[in-house]
Each structure stands twice: as structure tokens, then as C-alpha cells.
Amino acid sequence: MGRKSSYSAEFRNDAVALYRAAGGKRTYAAVAADGGVNGETLRSWVRQADEQAGRGEPVAAGRDEELARLRAENGRLRRAKKEWELEREILRRAAQYFAEEMRA
Template identity: 40%
Template sequence: MARRVHHRRGLAGPAVLARPRLGQSPRPDRPATDRLRTSRQLPPRCRHGHRLGDLRHPLDRGHVPRVRPAQGKKKPRPRRSFTPEFKAEIVELCRRGDRSVGQVAKDFDLTETAVRDWLRQAEVDAGKRDGLTSSEREELAQLRRENRRLREDVEILKRATAFFAKETR
């Protein structure tokens, strides 16, 4: 006869049956023996009743945490730089219209996004679309670098002034 399992949270449902006690037969139609359970009959279990190594209770002591392989995550492609001539050639291939942007990108092992960005930038440079031209972008990047360097110089001078003002007192 199977007995119900009492759990911390209350009585388990009638579908959950307890394991047989030591010396009881795991099957009621077979006679009980006085020998100890072997690992073949019932695997060792944790305090929650799960098989050891079953990993349903990862917080239980003695369980080995499951290491899941990365699913669907690709390694990011290293950043590559391309010459303006190469970009112009790719843009020209896309403008001809015999191949789609995706096909050109695939043929030259490029990302579709990069090719579309090159196309957009070429349209801006040609005056067909609003935005910053390539030369304006270069100038803006140079001015930002210079601005950052000047801010660092000012910060160093402020610290030096404070240091020497403290030293003269």
C-alpha cells in the first residue's frame, strides 16, 4: 500500500506516492526482503526526493549546476576597416541593380547593414539625401578629439593650480 508524502508546504496530492521504506518491496506484488536497497533498485535521492544528478533542484547541496551551451549566440565579428575605393566599388555594384544588397554583401562576406550604410553615405555625399557628408564627418571627429584633449589639459591645470595653492600656505 502506498502512502502519501508530507512536505513542508502541506500534503502532496494523491498522485505523488512515497518511495517504499527500507525493507519494503518497491512493488506490492513481490515479497519484501530484509536486505538494503541497492542502487539498481532505486537511485540515491536528495532531501527533496529528486535523484542526485537530476538537476531539478540546482540549489540543493550535492547537485552539480548545469552548464548550458550558448544557444544561438554568435561571436561578434572583429571590426574591419575598408578603403574608400572598396566601398565605392561595392556601392557601384549595388547601384547597377543586377544583384540585391543582400546578395552583394553575401558575395563579399560583408554585413548587409554595412553595405546599406555605405549606400546611404554615398547618397549624402552626392547631395541626393540630407545629412553630414564624409568630409564633414571627418572634420567633426577631429574637432571632438581636439575638444577632448583641451578639456583634459584644463583639468590637469586645475589640479596643478590647486596643488601649488595648497603648498604655498
């Protein structure tokens, strides 16, 4: 856990509100300069406010769903690879057997 912020919660909320009021017409750095803070600090405050308001949850849920889907697909592809390797080995042995039969 980090150190306690030197900025009050009211100041942080006002800075976030000021950034949102700009409606995307101003950058984090420009809005932060007006308040005397770093642009990255303001960006982290906006991100924290979004997460507290529940706006960050759908993105995380979407990522979790995609990760679960990709893991399932990865498992399916690994099983299919093992099956193909087994089939290839069976065909290789069958070809070897019939080649020996043809020579005899």
C-alpha cells in the first residue's frame, strides 16, 4: 500500500469532475496543469473513480470471459494435437507394415 495522498478527497473529486466536464476536448496533462498536479496522477484518479462507480467492471468481466474462452480453446486444440499425433503414428506403423508385406 502506498503513502497517504497529500491531496484531499474533495480536491481529487473536483479535479476528476473538471476533466470530465472538458468532455475529452482537453488532455489529462492540460487539466492537471490547471490544478497543479501531474497528468498521470489525474489519470489514475479518473481511473479509480471509474472503478468505484462500477464503470471498470464490465471491461474486467469481458476480459475474464475472453480469457476463459481462450483457455478452453487452447485445451481443445492441445487435445486435438495429441489425437492427430496418435493418428499419424498409427498411419506410420500401418504404412511400415504394408511396405514389409509388399517386399515379402
